[in-house]
Amino acid sequence: MNVDRKTIRNRSSDAVFERGENYRDEGRIQRLDRFDNLVTAAVNGSNLYDVTVDFSGRGIDTRCTCPYDGGGDCKHVVAVLLDIAANPPQDESEAVETVLEDVSADDLRGFVRDALAEHAELREQFLARFGDDHKSVEEYREEIAQLFEQHADPGVYDAIDFSRFFDIAEQYRDRGRYLAAATVYRAIFEEVDEKYSWVDGAYDHYAQTIQTAIDGYADCVLTTDPTPEEFNTYAGVLEARTSTDPALNSEQFWRALDDLEERYDE
Secondary structure (H helix, E strand, O other): OOOOHHHHHHOOOHHHHHHHHHHHHOOOEEEEEEEOOEEEEEEEOOOEEEEEEEOOOOOOEEEEOOOOOOOOOOHHHHHHHHHHHHOOOOEOHHHHHHHHHHOOHHHHHHHHHHHHHHOHHHHHHHHHHHOOOOOOHHHHHHHHHHHHHHHOOOOEOOOOOOHHHHHHHHHHHHOOOHHHHHHHHHHHHHHHHHOHHHEOOOHHHHHHHHHHHHHHHHHHHHHOOOOHHHHHHHHHHHHHHOOOOOOOOHHHHHHHHHHHHHHHHO
16 A cells, blocks of 8 residues: 555645645544555545545556546545555454454354345445346436435535446446446436436536446447347437437437447447
8 A cells, every 4th residue: 555645746736735635634534444455435525525545456546426527636535645645544354354264154144134134235236246137227217316306405516426336337347247237327327317407516527427327338238249239229228318308418428329339330
């Protein structure tokens, strides 16, 4: 977990670095935990934001649920990175591995059942990784619609965190279940597009959410090597979004449709 101030400063603008430093000095980091090469934290800003720092790759992968859309890391991530550099957190994975060696299969099964019963999001990720079924587009859209309703006051001013849906899609992709993943991506871009008129802030966040979901959808459907008939069905999903009313993101979907067709023809 090698990171220093110079590296952190290079990952953000000077102004953001200074604000991140102030956030750490002010004690705004409410929680910081490490499991192997993954650090998760909660940082108190205008809201409580979740920060994830992954050191498992060749570089440092960071994510924050705040609406920051500038270049580089946000102040919440900077605060967390500075805290890691100054006081590397204790790795809890070793303690967990030690316990796992001794716990019985029945006890472990009971613990997993209890955890899955209490935490719906964990249950959903579990089913995405190990189950054979998946929810429909309509079911995922309903969950996303509920997020918009929870954040509307009366409009949506902050960036809604859709990361759990993207995580579920990634679980399916890791298992080679590309159409299941495409179902999740489709639900994201359709419902965010549908609710775009509610958005009254963090516009770049929602535009990027749509684009990321479109890209994931396109990658997944092309990976299945669809027949021309199947491809027309998948492409039709994007084409349908070009004529919605109001057509706030029609150009984005037209570009995505053109790109999908070019990639398929290749």
